[in-house]
Amino acid sequence: MTGRTEQLAANLARVRARIAAGAAAAGRDPDQVTLVAVTKTYPASDVVRLARLGVTDIGENRDQEAAGKAAEVDRLGVAVRWHFVGRLQRNKARSVVRYAELVHSVDSARLAAALAAAAAADRDRPLAVLVQVSVDADPARGGVVPDQLAPVADAVAAEPALRLAGVMTVAPPAWEPAAAFGRLAELAERVRADHPSATAISAGMSGDLEAALACGATHVRIGSDLLGKRAPLG
Secondary structure, three states: OOHHHHHHHHHHHHHHHHHHHHHHHOOOOHHHOEEEEEOOOOOHHHHHHHHHOOOOEEEEOOHHHHHHHHHHHHHOOOOOEEEEOOOOOHHHHHHHOOOEEEEEEEOOHHHHHHHHHHHHHHOOOOEEEEEEEOOOOOHHHOOEOHHHHHHHHHHHHOOOOEEEEEEEOOOOOOOOHHHHHHHHHHHHHHHHHHOOOOOEEEOOOOOOHHHHHHOOOOEEEEOHHHHOOOOOOO
């Protein structure tokens, strides 16, 4: 293995050990947790290395970077499942639906409609989406406020070109992660009452994945602990 592959393998072993321990502490099966490697600012070569190490769920948060990276990985013949995890503008919907298999950040019925129109035109299967929730009811950070979760979830579920997969959040800086993810778990249960197949919960990053797993997260989004500390963006 190259030096970079060895580094990624060592980081991956530590992250997988944390997931296993966190799942065990919550009485859960770690195989039911999807590790999404967030590769923003890192090159396609790292995506290829991760895929060869067994990590095939890859997250990106900017379409400008993700679209080109997805095309390069595809040209190299490496199969991965792309997750779009960042805030998404409606004018990027057509680009995103061409490579993403799961969009974590739907925060309005208007965005759902834009994704549905793009998916109907450019995909041969429904696009899976999560409704992002702002658990502290601050929409400035992204996500629907809790009172608007049900209408947005219903709007997604009503689109034939979309599949409502569940919910997502980012823990607010002022909240303890356990409180944030506990609130998301409550909201996820409400969504499942109306949409039983919406079982996915995307929550937890490098600093708080254990709290997320304790609250039922099915997807954890890991960047720095897997790929290393990022250089500041200019």
